[in-house]
Structure formats: C-alpha cells, structure tokens
Amino acid sequence: MRFTETRLGAHPRPSKRLERIPPYLFAELERQIRAKRAAGVDVISLGIGDPDTPTYAPIVEAMRAAVADLGTHRYPSNRGRREFREAVCAFYARRFGVELDPETEVMPAIGAKECIFNLNLAFLNPDDVALAADPGYPVYTGGPLLAGAQAEPMPLIPEFGFAPDLDAISAESLGRSRLMFLNYPNNPTGAVLPEGLFERAIELGRRHGILVVHDNAYSEITYDGYVAPSFLATPGAKEVGVEVFSLSKGYNMTGWRCAAIVGNAQAIEHYWRLKSNIDSGLFDAVQLAGATALGPELDAHVGAMKALYQRRRDLVCNALGRAGVTVSAPKGTIYIWAPVPAEFSSSADYCAHVLERTGVVISPGAAYGPSGEGFFRVSLTTPDDRLREAVERLRRL
Numbered sequence: 285m286r287f288t289e290t291r292l293g294a295h296p297r298p299s300k301r302l303e304r305i306p307p308y309l310f311a312e313l314e315r316q317i318r319a320k321r322a323a324g325v326d327v328i329s330l331g332i333g334d335p336d337t338p339t340y341a342p343i344v345e346a347m348r349a350a351v352a353d354l355g356t357h358r359y360p361s362n363r364g365r366r367e368f369r370e371a372v373c374a375f376y377a378r379r380f381g382v383e384l385d386p387e388t389e390v391m392p393a394i395g396a397k398e399c400i401f402n403l404n405l406a407f408l409n410p411d412d413v414a415l416a417a418d419p420g421y422p423v424y425t426g427g428p429l430l431a432g433a434q435a436e437p438m439p440l441i442p443e444f445g446f447a448p449d450l451d452a453i454s455a456e457s458l459g460r461s462r463l464m465f466l467n468y469p470n471n472p473t474g475a476v477l478p479e480g481l482f483e484r485a486i487e488l489g490r491r492h493g494i495l496v497v498h499d500n501a502y503s504e505i506t507y508d509g510y511v512a513p514s515f516l517a518t519p520g521a522k523e524v525g526v527e528v529f530s531l532s533k534g535y536n537m538t539g540w541r542c543a544a545i546v547g548n549a550q551a552i553e554h555y556w557r558l559k560s561n562i563d564s565g566l567f568d569a570v571q572l573a574g575a576t577a578l579g580p581e582l583d584a585h586v587g588a589m590k591a592l593y594q595r596r597r598d599l600v601c602n603a604l605g606r607a608g609v610t611v612s613a614p615k616g617t618i619y620i621w622a623p624v625p626a627e628f629s630s631s632a633d634y635c636a637h638v639l640e641r642t643g644v645v646i647s648p649g650a651a652y653g654p655s656g657e658g659f660f661r662v663s664l665t666t667p668d669d670r671l672r673e674a675v676e677r678l679r680r681l
C-alpha cells in the first residue's frame with residue numbers, strides 16, 4: 285500500500301492553501317525531461333533560465349577564502365554582514381546613482397524568489413490583493429495564494445512596450461491592493477522599462493497605500509548598449525517601494541542563493557521581522573562572495589557574459605526568422621519571447637508537440653499568466669552548439 289492510500293484516505297493531505305496553486309512550472313518540466321531522457325531521447329532544454337557558464341573565478345576564490353574562515357561558520361545575522369550591505373550600497377551608487385543607508389535600507393535575501401514570496405507573507409491579509417505583472421515570474425501569483433490572499437493579473441500590453449495599463453485596474457481592486465509586482469528587464473517577454481511606468485506606479489502606490497516591488501533580476505543583462513535603471517533611481521520610489529536585486533543571473537550565481545532587498549526602510553524592517561521567524565539568514569561566506577561580486581573589478585566579467593548572450597540572442601532570433609517565426613530581438617534578459625504557430629490551439633499543446641517531435645524543451649507562455657497564452661519562451665542558457673542544434677530541430681519541424 286502506498287503512503288497516499290492508507291485507510292485514512294489521502295494522507296498526508298496538503299493544506300488548502302497548497303491545493304490552490306498548480307505544480308511549479310519548472311518542476312513539471314524537469315519531470316518531463318527526466319522521462320524523455322530515460323526513454324533515450326537526446327533532450328535539449330531551452331526551458332529554465334539557468335546560466336550554463338561558471339560563476340566568475342574571483343567570486344569562487346572569495347568563497348574559498350570565506351569558507352575557510354571559521355568566523356563564517358555560525359548562524360548568520362538575518363540583517364546581513366556589514367561587508368555585504370556596504371558592497372550593495374557601493375554598487376547601487378556606482379551602477380545606478382542611488383544612495384542607500386547600509387543600516388536601514390539594505391538586507392540580504394536567500395535569492396529573489398525567497399524574498400518575493402516572503403513579501404507576500406509580510407504584507408498581505410486574507411482579503412488583500414497583489415497586482416502581478418502578467419505574463420510574469422510565477423511567484424507573483426503563487427506567492428499571494430500561498431499567503432491566503434489573491435493575485436490580480438495586470439496584463440502587459442505589447443503595444444505599450446509590455447507596460448501594464450495601470451488606468452485599467454478597477455477602483456475595487458485598487459482599494460484591496462497592498463502589493464504590486466513589476467519586473468524590467470522583463471521575464472518572460474524580454475521587454476525593457478517602458479517610459480514613465482515607474483513614475484505612474486509610484487503615484488498609484490502613494491495614492492492607494494500599495495507597496496511597489498520591483499524585481500530587478502536582469503538589470504545586468506542588457507544588449508545593444510541599453511543600460512537598465514534601478515526602480516529606486518525614480519524620485520519618490522523609496523517612499524513607496526522596494527527593489528529586489530538578485531546576483532543569480534548577472535553573476536552566474538543561481539545555485540548560491542544570493543540577493544538583496546533595498547529601498548523603503550519600514551518595509552525592510554517588516555521583512556526582517558518576518559524572516560527572523562522563518563529562516564536564519566544567508567550563509568556568511570556567500571555574503572562575502574557576493575560582496576566581491578559587486579565590486580568594479582568584476583565589470584569585465586559581466587561585460588563578457590553580456591556579449592555571449594547577445595551573440596546567442598542573434599543566433600536564435602535569426603534562426604527563428606528563417607523558420608518563419610517573427611520575433612523582435614530583446615534588449616535585455618536571457619529569453620526570447622515568440623508567437624506560437626497559428627495552427628496550435630494553446631502554448632502548452634505547441635510545447636508538448638515540440639518536445640515530442642524534437643526533444644527540445646521550451647516553456648509555454650501560458651505558464652507565466654493568462655496574457656502569456658499564444659507565446660513560447662526560449663532560454664539562452666545553453667552552449668552555442670546545442671542552441672544551434674535545437675533551433676535547427678525547430679526549423680525542420
């Protein structure tokens with residue numbers, strides 16, 4: 285008898301809150317990939333955005349030294365080491381022209397995902413709403429549901445450069461909204477910040493008491509000379525919002541779980557209060573390695589990484605173009621957002637068909653929200669030769 289088939293019925297039963305959310309997209313993709321590989325298929329995954337090149341050598345070296353220092357082995361402080369907080373402040377000043385107080389306006393996070401999820405627990409009551417970019421990173425909608433609240437999608441409109449139409453949000457929703465999740469450069473569309481959007485979001489946040497959360501996971505991965513700003517560089521941002529800055533993608537550190545929340549001191553204080561009841565902070569050695577990552581000496585590594593992705597972006601966009609799929613080359617992120625061929629009724633059908641016929645994994649747009657339907661996402665985090673092979677298989681299909 286399996287564990288789930290006891291006389292007590294389905295046991296153990298997940299909570300109602302867990303039953304409210306679908307399985308995490310990439311957990312499901314991982315399952316499909318395992319099954320295909322077990323069946324002998326040469327699978328190429330262009331699904332998850334997980335850099336295939338190593339963490340930059342000076343960061344690994346800093347980690348080696350930090351981990352050998354016995355002073356890093358005990359429980360970290362959830363507030364973060366001074367070295368890490370000061371490195372984030374220096375980086376924000378140098379890179380974005382944003383001044384931050386290392387005592388009150390910065391705190392480490394165990395990855396942006398942890399931070400974004402926990403902000404839901406910290407700020408939402410059961411009848412509250414979080415306004416979530418749609419399509420968007422799945423935690424913007426799963427997080428509010430797990431916190432027992434609601435997520436309201438804000439469709440990103442292609443004709444507006446993938447900005448949400450903030451004027452279209454109903455007065456009722458605005459009255460119940462406590463959080464708003466934005467993200468530029470944007471996953472999954474690759475869009476960069478539409479002009480004036482941060483200003484409008486700040487105005488809305490101020491008027492309705494909404495904490496604006498800007499997810500800054502991709503500011504360091506931009507192309508064609510575009511430089512992404514910080515949300516906090518917009519006047520008034522700190523009054524109403526926070527930014528979550530992740531080292532995962534820009535520094536090839538996805539496995540390290542290293543991020544920071546910066547901005548509104550009161551919001552950070554509440555986040556700290558919540559987290560000190562949930563986890564015990566970011567490993568001190570990772571904080572020290574993260575501090576090294578943010579120094580100006582690493583800029584050349586970031587530049588080389590951008591050049592690599594830009595080359596891959598052009599490779600995929602050109603190949604899709606030759607296959608008759610019209611895409612515009614994104615100015616940021618590690619993703620290409622492309623329309624599903626007209627003969628398929630849904631993005632999920634198309635991606636299942638592609639996997640079945642070619643062994644190539646791509647993500648269905650609908651997994652990022654209702655407005656993602658009709659699109660698929662290609663991640664550029666695969667070596668060039670495999671990427672070339674994958675687009676060739678797509679072209680033949």
Ligand SMILES: Cc1ncc(COP(=O)(O)O)c(C=O)c1O
Pocket residue numbers: 333394395396397398421467471499501530531532538541542543
């Ligand atoms: C928009 C966005 N935010 C956050 C994350 C997660 O970042 P982290 O690895 O710091 O948890 C991702 C990862 O894909 C992302 O695309």
